[in-house]
Amino acid sequence: MKKTALATLIVAASSIGLTACLDGSNSSSDKVAPIPEEIAPDTRVLVLPYLQNPTQSAISVIWFTDTAVPGELVVDGVGSFASEPELVEALGYGESEIAYIHGDKNFGGIHADVTEGQAPALPYRHAVRVEGLSAATTYDYQVRQAGSETLMEAQFTTTPATGGRANIRFLAMSDMETEPESTDKIVAWGASAAAVGSGKLGTDPGTYNRMYPVDQTTGFRANIQYAMERQPDFWVIAGDLVEKGGRQLDWDEFWRHTAGEWSNIASSTPIFPALGNHENYWHPEGGSYSPPAVMRSYDKWNSYWELPRNYGTDERYEKRYYRMDYGPITLITLDSSNGDDSDPLKDTNLAIDGVQSRVPDFNRGSEQWNWAINELADAQARGQVIFVQFHHTPFGTGVHSLPSGSAGIANNEDSQSGQPMRIYHELFVRYGVTTVLAGHDELLEYVELDGVHYWDVGFAGDGLRGPGYAPTTDYVPFDQLPAQAQATHWSAHGDAPEIWNGNQLIDGGKHYGFLEVEVRPSGNEDYEVIMTPRYAFPLMDESGTVTGEFAHRQYNKVVRVPVER
Incomplete structure (x- = not known):
């Protein structure tokens, strides 16, 4: 009313x-x-x-x-x-961006009305x-x-009163990595090796070079249309919203999808984002993860988002981690961008200098760690249903779930590993966290460990890779997971087999989508959390050609969790 x-x-x-x-x-x-x-x-x-x-x-x-x-x-x-x-002024354009706008590869027509040789207006x-x-x-x-x-x-x-009983629905996704180049750009689409009699987490060698039938722009647009149909109360994005956080064109592309010509979902659905590694990145003019690149990227992030304060000692810690209460729900957002620069096993990005770039450490005893303890303890004491989001998935089987190190993916080490974020698991168990939402591996993947439910929701609109990083390496780091996580593991790649009728895909496989989370009152005081992964399925004719239409479907993995208050 x-x-x-x-x-x-x-x-x-x-x-x-x-x-x-x-x-x-x-x-x-x-x-x-x-x-x-x-x-x-x-x-x-x-x-x-x-x-x-x-x-x-x-x-x-x-x-x-x-x-x-x-x-x-x-x-x-x-x-x-x-x-x-x-x-x-932070939302300005570099020389390479101006060249792209007026070049012959601007297939999506971004800023097509700008005078030749000029930059868009600030x-x-x-x-x-x-x-x-x-x-x-x-x-x-x-x-x-x-x-x-x-x-x-x-x-x-407006939100229900904090702690008030309410039925809440929200959506979670990550790794859309928007950029103008997404138009007419398709990605590798590996199939499970189970179809050829091998392990389900391997990749069928015959699909190493197979490409997804629609481009990234089309896939993300279809995903957003499905998301709007679900009428969520809010939208969680666990990082990598854009391809390059310091590149203005990539942010322009994000808003074309969410508050522009392609949809206005953000006009009625508040967004709660987390920084991914790509939000700290600027290339080619900014030196990748150099301090100037990270600082420029943060300036753009800071210009778009108004988020609850964390009162960090550095003003540039603001909007990197925060707490949001939505009726019975508490969402804790952490910044997994940078750890201990002196120890690769405690760092998620070996290229970021945290001190020079003014990016907070997440490790035990750090300012962010202590803040997280206080907020988690308070939310637990208030009887909230607690969710946590950050970018680097800690318990996965993708390329960024390789052990941390600088030896390279071919040698089964990754300089941007999510494994260091496992340090928070003890806190999540202690303070009764229901679900952790992450991305980075660009998988749809789930494990349950000590009562905490971990999802990689990195299938929003960019890569559709499988576990490991075939064909660069055939090692899938499943053995890196704790035994309980191995026993509870599920992924779209391995557990939703493709069903074909000749050249026509009928069902199954990995597609662009999101995780829907519903929090429903149960009994007089308790709640039930229902988590359903959904996807936009590209329809094909009998010849295997996509029709341009999408079916809205869900995967065969619905997780129901009772939460006692």
Whole structure:
């Protein structure tokens, strides 16, 4: 039921100002009269309104334009408020990006309207936080942008009261790694070796060079359409949202999918992201994982997201790890980007200098570790159903589940291994974490260990690789898993065999998708958590040619977990 509420408007004039409005203060600013439509210059909306940081009494609406003309947010039953646009210089373009826009390989037509040889205009950020709302209430809203014919309409819903009993549905995915090059770019699609009489976690040698039938752009778009159909309360992305965190074109592509020409899922579904290794990466102009590259990449990350504060000692730790409460759910997001630089066995990225790049360590005794203990203990004491997300999957069988080291994948070592994140397992068991959501291996994979349910949800829209890294190495690190994890292991690669009718795929195999998580009240105080992996299946005709249509399906692995409070 929609309710009328008094609201205060907090307009962020800077990222510092945005942070300040999340500390529980009652600061507000006066309404700003919008520029009359008839005198406003032509304005393009570059990123449609998207939702951030919902609580039981507040929510933020953010959008981007190409001029400094204020926009107007109208919330049904609450009021009308003007934005104060802020120029965001961190969202600029490098020379290679300008060359790509005007080159002959811009198959997706990104920024096709930009004058030859020029860069797209720097964007202006509009951020409006509305407070004084009612818990668990849906509001209609509009964003009107003077100088633009675009009228944006959607709904947002505030969270249930923390600890309140509610039925919640959210989606989890990772590793979409958006970039303009995803259009017309298909990926390797290895099949399980079980079909040829070998182990199910191996890859059929006949499929080493087999390519997926649709490109990455098409696959991710189909995935998002399925996600929207499920009407989630919020959306968790466990890292690698973009291919290169320091490259603006890759962020532009992400918003085309989520708050742009291809969908507006983010206009009604708040996103809670974690940083992946690709969010710390910039190439070719920035030196991969060099400190300037990591810093530039963080500046872009910081410009887009408004997330709960962690009050870290370094301002650049903000938005890297945080806690979110959504009724009976607590989501703890950790930053697995960097560990102990002096010990490869305690580091997930041997190329990042954590001190110079101002990236927090995650290891025992670090600031992030101690923060996690405090938040997990508090959530457990409040009887919350606890979920944790970070990027580097700790218990997997993919290339990034090889032992940590610099010897190379061909020698069965990986410089970006997820194994160091196993250090948190003891905390997850101690504080009753139900589920851990991760990615990085680009698998759909599950294990249960000591009552904690681990998912790799890295099948959103990029790679569709299998375990190991065939054909570079035929070693699959299944033996690296603890015995209980081996006994409970499931993967789309090995446990959802492809079913063919001649050249036509009928069912099964690994496809782009997401994990759906439902938290349902059970009895007077308890809950049941139901986890269902779903996927967008590309339909084929009898000749094996894709039709352009997708069927919405689920895998044969539904995990139900009773949670006692």
